[in-house]
Amino acid sequence: MPVFFSLMFEESIAMKGSLKADILTSMRPYSISSVPLMDAAKYRDELMILAPHSLLKCSSDATTLGIRVQVRSVYIESRSQPLKGKFFFAYRIRITNNSQRAVQLLRRHWIVTDANGRTENVWGVGVVGEQPVIFPKTGFEYSSACPLNTPNGRMEGDFEMKHIDKVGSSTFNIAIAPFSLSILGDDNDAPL
Template sequence: MHSVTLKPFIDFTDVDSRPRRINDFPIRCDFRRANRNCRIVARASERDGGAGAEAENLSQQSSSSSSSFFQRSQSYALMKQQMELAAKSENYEEAARLRDSLKSFEEEEPVLRLRGLMKEAIANDKFEEAARYRDQIKEIAPHYLLKCSSDATTLGIRVQVRSVYIEGRSQPLRGQYFFAYRIRITNNSDRPVQLLKRHWIITNANEKSEDVWGIGVIGEQPVILPNNSFEYSSACPLTTPSGRMEGDFEMKHIDKVGSKTFNVAVAPFSLSTFGDSTDNI
């Protein structure tokens, strides 16, 4: 399998189309945007009696837990950034103090603790307990059960993604979080394909979604031959410490004139300041 060598160009899925520069490379985003706000409303029937009030109370508790998790995530991101800055400025005492604070935070953080308990329950075949821990995590942080990676295959075209939080380009105090991601597209079919368009659905921790469309990727519409792959890096800024992305690539076979286009899925993956650190718990 061969990989295509890429030129050093980053394609942002950003929120406007103004020219930008990152590391002295010109960046221009060109897409049309559509916001989608979705609200789910639960209504109790007359037969439910007091169940409606109970459901509303649970909803408020869940909202409070999510808000608390949001604040803890902000604190965690800020501490990580401060530790990095302290180490760069050779203030090693402060860096060590922040390192210890981060370790204590990770040990006491409810979501991290619940994830560890869930993994332990699964290992011991206690699946009812595992389901309970999973549901508790969903209430506190719906995004957290997603991995910072995904892998999906459509008509022989495999798309693998891995995301990472970039502390150096984030400003937690201003509500700015910067995530980079790497994508590998592998053609496991017996026909050459060309990537024509991209479509992303980006959802932040407040469940606010945004659709982003664009021509090709990183300014290219690459042709991928059978048993070859194409890789590129991009980035996504968020206003919350976590979120998720998913989408699809519009492609067509180029070995036959008049071939219809088809969509290749990009499975959902997480954007998280916590990363996948709990995998080893």
């Protein structure tokens, strides 16, 4: 009996290998190696180079050293003048301290890029006139705005912070992940 089962097992393995090869061959037209999908991947990569903001959502979420930064942007039609090339975007930031130490936000740095690829670096002290202290398991929220000369763009940057529990603590940067500024918004227009 054991020889019989051994032969059946080997035959089963051989059939499985053959069946797998048949399935893979039949799926080849749908694989990434097929021409339409290769073209789609190439066009996606080209789009990322030509218009990186177009593949971003109007929100982002990043955590650095236990500090979470969530952003949501919206187009403000009432403050915009499209015929004059003036587009106004508001954004809401939520900073949550999930670390064990209190931090203070000292400075902000934004990299704003319009649809033509023009980039502007913006540095400033604090946010909305404050240098907030954010204790563990608490957060800070604020809203601000960004004018653009194009209907789309992107923002990203960082916050410079320091721990406040020791005098002379070194500063560190917390990432603000890239997000889109778009007159079209995106599928997730829910608030933060």
